[in-house]
Amino acid sequence: MKRSPIKHCKECGAAVVHRIPDDGDTKLRAVCPACHTIHYENPLNVVGTIPFWEDKVLLCKRNIEPRRGKWTLPAGFMELDETTAEGAARETVEEAGAQFELLGLFSLLNVARVGQVHLFYRARLTSDVFDPGVETMEASLFTQAQIPWDDIAFRTTKETLERFFADRERGHFGVHHIDIG
Numbered sequence: 001m002k003r004s005p006i007k008h009c010k011e012c013g014a015a016v017v018h019r020i021p022d023d024g025d026t027k028l029r030a031v032c033p034a035c036h037t038i039h040y041e042n043p044l045n046v047v048g049t050i051p052f053w054e055d056k057v058l059l060c061k062r063n064i065e066p067r068r069g070k071w072t073l074p075a076g077f078m079e080l081d082e083t084t085a086e087g088a089a090r091e092t093v094e095e096a097g098a099q100f101e102l103l104g105l106f107s108l109l110n111v112a113r114v115g116q117v118h119l120f121y122r123a124r125l126t127s128d129v130f131d132p133g134v135e136t137m138e139a140s141l142f143t144q145a146q147i148p149w150d151d152i153a154f155r156t157t158k159e160t161l162e163r164f165f166a167d168r169e170r171g172h173f174g175v176h177h178i179d180i181g
């Protein structure tokens with residue numbers, strides 16, 4: 001989801017104007033005409049995992065918008081006080097109630113259009129019993145053939161899953177850099 005631009009100054013609450021600051025900047029910024037604060041808006045990180053059990057991958061059916069009812073890998077926005085790996089693990093606990101061992105980084109996806117960077121880590125499940133949180137209707141394991149490919153919530157999830165099964169097939173997991181237009 002594309003973020004809407006800032007409308008009010010975070011410092012003083014005045015309505016901002018969008019202009020290129022006079023300091024040699026080249027981008028439009030939300031500038032406060034009252035206190036002169038320049039608001040720099042930068043991409044957000046979305047962190048998640050590919051939890052796997054034997055030849056299956058864990059997917060969560062979303063209970064929240066956007067894409068309610070569609071399937072996704074456990075993932076969400078990184079918090080300020082955590083590392084990318086900690087955030088990925090936290091989201092996997094919150095959304096799936098899964099028990100796992102976190103492994104290496106698997107995919108880094110730039111979604112420049114909406115100002116996001118998505119990072120997925122592999123996670124080896126240590127139990128096939130799940131306890132999904134309120135954001136998830138259902139958490140289930142799928143083989144490659146069982147994956148509901150037409151009902152995957154996000155392109156970042158689909159691209160990551162396709163590469164995961166391809167790497168699994170050849171017996172070696174790489175780190176994948178993907179730019180989504």
Ligand code: ZN
Pocket residue numbers: 009010011012013014032033034035036037
């Ligand atoms: Zn201000």
